[in-house]
Amino acid sequence: MRAIIVLATLLIVTGTANAAEIKALITTAMEGAIVELVPPFERATGNKVTVSHDPSGRLAQRLRKGEPADMILIASTELDRLIAEKKVKDRTDVSRTGIGIAVKKGAPHPDVSTPDALKRTLLAAKSVGQTSLSGGGITALAIQRVFSRLGILEKVNTKIKFAKGGPNGRVSVLVASGEAEIGLQQVSELMSNPDVEVIGMLPDKLQQITINAAGITTTAKEPDAARALIKHLTTPEALALYKMKGLGL
16 A cells, blocks of 8 residues: 555656646637636646737747747737748647627627628727737738728728737727727637627628637747647637637637
8 A cells, every 4th residue: 555655656746747837829819718728738737838928910029039938829820920930830720710899898789780881880989999000919900901991091090099919908908998989809809808799790891810820839848748738729629619709700
């Protein structure tokens, strides 16, 4: 019995000693799902995952500047650039999402179902929230193009409220606080804020679908553990969760 106890203790100590510490850079768009998916992975593997969230463009820049990370999960367009620059290897598509439209919880729901209806709603709104052009969010230029295609760019830009990006600088925060009457952002980010209500998606002709993809950094200290994490993020259970979080369109 003593021998068994000693052996069990040794196994626990050895498992703890061999546990990996994974540093992950993951787009803010996936934060709502990641906070639910990482703990089960840590319990099952004994590994520790440290996640840092930011808009995709900002995370890509942080990696370029030398920030240490084992894996990165961002918009595929940004990831492909990092792969071309030999900062990241491999690509695994994880989720996809589109641009949604939200108002403060309890506020009236204006019609945004068609391009013409969206145009009328945006012109009638006192303020409109979107990601800052310098914040690294991939929706910034896409939303500006939407305003341009609707022929209202100059009029809407006079009442734009820009979100700085990051966990505490989201469009949904502007909407929830009342600073922006209506906000446009990746729907997964809007859905993660209980103080706003998604009233629709951009009409198909104006929509931008984003694929979020993961890769192992070329400087990874724990590449095998990071690959295991990516595999965990693509299980059927994870995909089912993504659909609930606006990441499985």
